[in-house]
Amino acid sequence: MALRPKSKLKSGSKKKWSISPRVNNIFTKEFGLTVGKSVKPLGILAGITIFLYLCSSIFSYRNASRKQYLPEHGYYMNEMPAKSSLIFPPIEHMPVLRELGIGGLYNTRTDLEGNKGYVLKPEDKPLTDEEKKKTTDQVLLVKKSFLDHGKWVYKKETPSPEIVIVTLIDFELSELETVFNVVQNRVDYAQKQKYAVYIRWIQEFVPMLQRQNLRTDYEYAKPLIMRAAMHAFPKAKYLFFLDHESLIMNLDISLQQNLLDPKTLEIALLKNTPVVAESNIRTYNHFQVKNTKMIIPQSPQGFLDMSAFVVSNDLYGKAFLEFLMDKLYTTYDWESFSAGVGHLLQWHPHILGKTALVHQKLLAAPVNPNPPSEEEGNNSDKELDPYYYTEGDLVVSLKGCRLKGTCTQDLRTFYEKVRIH
Amino acid sequence: MFDRKRYNFYSFKIHSDFYSVLEDKLILAGLCESKRLVNFFMEKKLSRGKMKRSVGRLLIKFKRPICAVMMLIFLIFWIRDGRNQGSPHGILNQSAKESSVRFPRSLLDSYMGHEHNGKDRWTWTPSWIRSLYKGSQDPEIVIILAANEGGGVLKWKNEQEWAIERISIDNKKAYAKRHGYGLTIKDLTVAKRYSHEFREGWQKLDILRQTMREFSTAKWFWWLDMDTLIMEPQKSLEEHIFNGLYNITDRTLENFNPLNIELDIPYVNYEEELNLLITQDCGGFNLGSFFIKNTEWSKLLLDLWWEPAHYEHNHMIWEHKEQDALEALYSSEGWIRSRVGFLPLRTINSFPEGACSEYGGDKRFFYDDTEDDFVVNMAGCNFGRDCWSEMQRFSLILEQKSKKWYNKIFF
Numbered sequence: 001m002a003l004r005p006k007s008k009l010k011s012g013s014k015k016k017w018s019i020s021p022r023v024n025n026i027f028t029k030e031f032g033l034t035v036g037k038s039v040k041p042l043g044i045l046a047g048i049t050i051f052l053y054l055c056s057s058i059f060s061y062r063n064a065s066r067k068q069y070l071p072e073h074g075y076y077m078n079e080m081p082a083k084s085s086l087i088f089p090p091i092e093h094m095p096v097l098r099e100l101g102i103g104g105l106y107n108t109r110t111d112l113e114g115n116k117g118y119v120l121k122p123e124d125k126p127l128t129d130e131e132k133k134k135t136t137d138q139v140l141l142v143k144k145s146f147l148d149h150g151k152w153v154y155k156k157e158t159p160s161p162e163i164v165i166v167t168l169i170d171f172e173l174s175e176l177e178t179v180f181n182v183v184q185n186r187v188d189y190a191q192k193q194k195y196a197v198y199i200r201w202i203q204e205f206v207p208m209l210q211r212q213n214l215r216t217d218y219e220y221a222k223p224l225i226m227r228a229a230m231h232a233f234p235k236a237k238y239l240f241f242l243d244h245e246s247l248i249m250n251l252d253i254s255l256q257q258n259l260l261d262p263k264t265l266e267i268a269l270l271k272n273t274p275v276v277a278e279s280n281i282r283t284y285n286h287f288q289v290k291n292t293k294m295i296i297p298q299s300p301q302g303f304l305d306m307s308a309f310v311v312s313n314d315l316y317g318k319a320f321l322e323f324l325m326d327k328l329y330t331t332y333d334w335e336s337f338s339a340g341v342g343h344l345l346q347w348h349p350h351i352l353g354k355t356a357l358v359h360q361k362l363l364a365a366p367v368n369p370n371p372p373s374e375e376e377g378n379n380s381d382k383e384l385d386p387y388y389y390t391e392g393d394l395v396v397s398l399k400g401c402r403l404k405g406t407c408t409q410d411l412r413t414f415y416e417k418v419r420i421h
Numbered sequence: 422m423f424d425r426k427r428y429n430f431y432s433f434k435i436h437s438d439f440y441s442v443l444e445d446k447l448i449l450a451g452l453c454e455s456k457r458l459v460n461f462f463m464e465k466k467l468s469r470g471k472m473k474r475s476v477g478r479l480l481i482k483f484k485r486p487i488c489a490v491m492m493l494i495f496l497i498f499w500i501r502d503g504r505n506q507g508s509p510h511g512i513l514n515q516s517a518k519e520s521s522v523r524f525p526r527s528l529l530d531s532y533m534g535h536e537h538n539g540k541d542r543w544t545w546t547p548s549w550i551r552s553l554y555k556g557s558q559d560p561e562i563v564i565i566l567a568a569n570e571g572g573g574v575l576k577w578k579n580e581q582e583w584a585i586e587r588i589s590i591d592n593k594k595a596y597a598k599r600h601g602y603g604l605t606i607k608d609l610t611v612a613k614r615y616s617h618e619f620r621e622g623w624q625k626l627d628i629l630r631q632t633m634r635e636f637s638t639a640k641w642f643w644w645l646d647m648d649t650l651i652m653e654p655q656k657s658l659e660e661h662i663f664n665g666l667y668n669i670t671d672r673t674l675e676n677f678n679p680l681n682i683e684l685d686i687p688y689v690n691y692e693e694e695l696n697l698l699i700t701q702d703c704g705g706f707n708l709g710s711f712f713i714k715n716t717e718w719s720k721l722l723l724d725l726w727w728e729p730a731h732y733e734h735n736h737m738i739w740e741h742k743e744q745d746a747l748e749a750l751y752s753s754e755g756w757i758r759s760r761v762g763f764l765p766l767r768t769i770n771s772f773p774e775g776a777c778s779e780y781g782g783d784k785r786f787f788y789d790d791t792e793d794d795f796v797v798n799m800a801g802c803n804f805g806r807d808c809w810s811e812m813q814r815f816s817l818i819l820e821q822k823s824k825k826w827y828n829k830i831f832f
């Protein structure tokens with residue numbers, strides 16, 4: 001109410017203002033001060049009013065001091081700045097960790113309904129260097145190092161690596177040698193291409209998982225670590241998740257060349273293909289490659305292969321991952337994690353419009369279970385196998401090796417090929 | 422040079438018209454006169470200085486008429502402003518006098534007639550000034566008004582419902598016109614298309630998405646339910662909300678948390694801009710009146726808001742569908758929390774005493790005309806309360822508020 005007449009007044013007084021200086025000028029020149037005195041106060045008054053009006057509008061913005069809120073944080077409140085962009089846990093702790101087991105690493109809490117669960121303490125403070133020197137208890141050191149590993153964040157302004165390679169490692173199921181090979185493989189590639197590495201124990205995510213059971217919820221840790229990596233490398237552009245049963249086989253090709261370049265992506269893109277096998281929802285024919293925010297490989301059988309995928313570190317990536325790790329979503333009885341992702345893509349056109357489904361071979365080439373015999377092999381050398389891993393591919397995926405029990409061996413064989421001596 | 426008699430005649434005319442409604446012609450005539458004057462001087466080919474002097478002399482000579490004309494222009498603007506309140510003029514006086522309103526429909530017809538006439542007569546409103554400096558006709562703020570909520574197919578609308586709808590629409594129409602905002606009325610009758618699926622009530626999201634496409638250049642959208650009235654139509658949204666947005670909004674639930682949602686979750690960045698402005702009533706989030714910004718974030722939220730997997734699990738618990746879904750998303754996802762701001766209920770969504778009645782007397786919820794609350798939302802008035810009587814009550818308050826002292830003199 002109060003302001004309305006004021007703004008009206010302004011329109012009137014503005015006109016006065018435009019006249020009065022002219023009038024004043026003439027007055028002072030021609031008629032002297034006698035006439036001027038009668039009009040001047042009016043002009044001055046109008047001037048002051050307009051001045052005050054303008055000032056008030058300027059100051060009302062300046063006074064707007066924002067309220068203070070907590071800065072962004074991950075699952076832990078206290079974070080540690082990392083000096084190196086290669087973040088991975090001390091692998092030599094593996095035997096001790098295995099001995100401790102998950103039960104020895106976390107506190108358990110029983111809720112009102114009698115369900116026991118591991119709890120993560122968000123306020124947990126990291127062990128300082130001094131404390132580390134004082135402590136003689138090796139087991140405690142290992143335990144603290146495990147619990148503190150999630151607190152590392154790399155927040156250097158420049159020059160931040162553009163791409164982060166994210167991997168989950170397991171101290172319960174894998175052999176020490178395998179874990180070592182996997183970590184070394186990522187680090188080699190990252191150093192060669194100037195990328196960052198973000199590797200964590202999968203056991204670090206047990207308290208956050210719906211059923212707190214790695215055997216059933218294993219894959220649901222993937223969005224969790226990816227989101228943590230986004231937080232740890234806020235300046236990175238893309239995050240590349242790679243399963244611990246995959247190896248980077250071609251250290252010379254960068255992701256930018258092999259994948260992120262719109263021209264390359266255009267070729268690898270699956271257009272007008274059912275999102276998952278036999279789905280009515282197809283990927284867009286008019287997909288805009290330059291708007292790509294998520295890259296997911298699809299197997300020739302039509303399944304989404306979540307053993308390797310790329311997510312951009314922006315609004316879309318965050319929404320995609322946080323939606324997948326939301327308890328609202330994980331409580332649903334999905335057939336598998338990738339079925340859940342498939343559902344997400346089918347029901348949410350906005351997300352699908354930013355997700356590029358690509359040929360599996362590009363990001364996670366599987367090993368041919370029936371390798372061609374020697375004679376046939378000579379032929380297939382000339383013709384590249386369109387589905388299975390061939391030399392020169394970026395990644396080999398040993399999916400299914402756990403069932404056969406050949407993971408350690410297979411990984412060793414492949415690792416020997418790319419090992420940097 | 423300029424004859425005095427003519428001027429006197431002129432001023433006389435002004436006086437005689439002063440007490441009736443002034444016509445634009447008069448001002449036009451004044452303008453023409455001054456143009457003729459200028460031409461007159463141009464013809465005489467006076468040197469620049471001479472002309473300046475003579476213009477000055479003229480101005481001194483006619484400073485009184487100039488002042489009077491200015492005053493008149495000012496008054497005309499002011500009075501028109503007062504007239505253009507969008508208050509249901511007349512009808513409600515009549516209906517209030519009659520103890521029972523038997524024919525609101527016909528009464529409203531007469532009102533509609535009045536509104537129609539008004540349109541032609543009062544086209545020169547302050548939005549004219551707005552359009553001058555804004556340059557384009559595309560509105561920056563668009564009001565989305567939901568009509569026929571949850572109805573249409575299962576029962577006929579009765580007379581009072583028609584009346585409420587008319588009053589509400591006119592109220593928003595006048596407000597949007599006055600401040601140069603866009604207004605779009607969206608029919609929710611299609612809701613029943615979903616009546617045997619679990620999607621009933623969710624089309625709010627579809628409508629928002631569609632409106633965002635329709636008004637792709639708009640910055641903000643203001644969703645309003647039908648049972649609302651803008652009680653302070655002279656307040657612009659910029660003045661009321663957007664200029665001090667970050668001062669009046671709360672980004673956490675620290676101060677008011679009726680649902681006991683966890684206050685701090687991981688990955689919330691409060692430095693991001695606000696994209697969704699909502700209010701909380703005694704029972705949690707209220708989506709009867711809220712703002713959503715036209716951004717990628719909003720489009721993404723509208724896309725992810727409805728998720729069949731979420732809903733299948735929770736449709737027995739989620740009584741208010743999209744409201745509950747938003748609460749659930751807000752409680753667990755940081756990217757959503759980063760851009761949601763909470764306005765106090767009374768800034769854009771005051772309740773009548775009937776709503777949240779168990780909290781009677783709580784100053785946070787209820788409309789208070791002494792404190793000039795902006796919007797009243799008769800939320801849930803069709804559940805055991807009388808929408809029409811509430812609407813009548815608030816329309817009367819609105820009309821009294823819009824009365825100005827000079828209305829008594831001139832009209």
